[in-house]
Amino acid sequence: MDYRKNAPLIAAIAIPILMIIFVAVAIYVPGLFKHPTYSFLYAEGYTSGIYEVKNGTIAKVEYDERTQNYYKNREEVKLYLYDVAKDQAREISLEDAAKLSLDTSRIALDGFTIAQGRRTSLFDSNDGRNLFAINGSVSKELNVGIRNYSFTFLGWIK
Numbered sequence: 195m196d197y198r199k200n201a202p203l204i205a206a207i208a209i210p211i212l213m214i215i216f217v218a219v220a221i222y223v224p225g226l227f228k229h230p231t232y233s234f235l236y237a238e239g240y241t242s243g244i245y246e247v248k249n250g251t252i253a254k255v256e257y258d259e260r261t262q263n264y265y266k267n268r269e270e271v272k273l274y275l276y277d278v279a280k281d282q283a284r285e286i287s288l289e290d291a292a293k294l295s296l297d298t299s300r301i302a303l304d305g306f307t308i309a310q311g312r313r314t315s316l317f318d319s320n321d322g323r324n325l326f327a328i329n330g331s332v333s334k335e336l337n338v339g340i341r342n343y344s345f346t347f348l349g350w351i352k
Contacts, residue, residue, distance in 0.1 A: 221331065230278045230327040230334060232302040235291055237346040239271035247349050250295045254288060274338075275351070278327075281337045296349030305329045308347050310340070 197204070235252065237245060246255050252273075273291045276283040301307045306329045325336040325345065 224330075225332040225334070228329055228332045230302070230306040230329075231304045232306070233275060233277050233279075233351045234302075234308065235286075235294060235296060235348045235351065236274050236276065236283075236308075237271050237348055238274060238340065238344050240344060244271050245273075245346075245348065247296050247298050250297065250349075250352065252288070252291050252294070252296060252348060273348075276336065276338060283338050291348075294349075295352040297352050298349045300347075302350045308336075310345055 244255060245252055247253075273286050273288060274283040275286045275291070275294075297303075306327045309326050309328050311324050311326045325338045325340065327334045327336055
């Protein structure tokens with residue numbers, strides 16, 4: 195087979211394939227080396243107005259009786275600590291959460307932010323119950339099961 199005669203055909207096939215490989219490597223390789231390093235605290239349940247973070251410490255908000263009656267029939271709010279080293283969340287009490295020093299900025303010192311997303315496939319849909327740690331083009335799905343769209347980010351652990 196004379197390769198010089200078929201060089202334009204070989205180039206026409208090889209160049210797009212090489213470009214696809216180059217783009218795939220440029221997208222996926224940075225994600226292999228970037229990982230979130232800061233754990234965070236979050237709440238699950240109807241949290242609007244229940245907890246607040248002041249000066250890096252979480253506290254339960256005390257309301258007048260009328261407002262407390264409004265929140266009384268709501269789902270119980272649970273606090274969770276997500277440990278990035280173990281890639282898992284565990285429920286913690288308000289007393290334990292109050293001992294933590296929190297940074298409420300949306301972006302951690304390592305550049306990651308937490309976003310609630312949607313992962314779908316042909317036969318499965320999770321409808322926004324997934325959490326992702328995002329830093330630029332790098333996105334890592336976190337091992338957290340959000341039950342009912344009630345995720346509230348409270349702060350990064352300092």
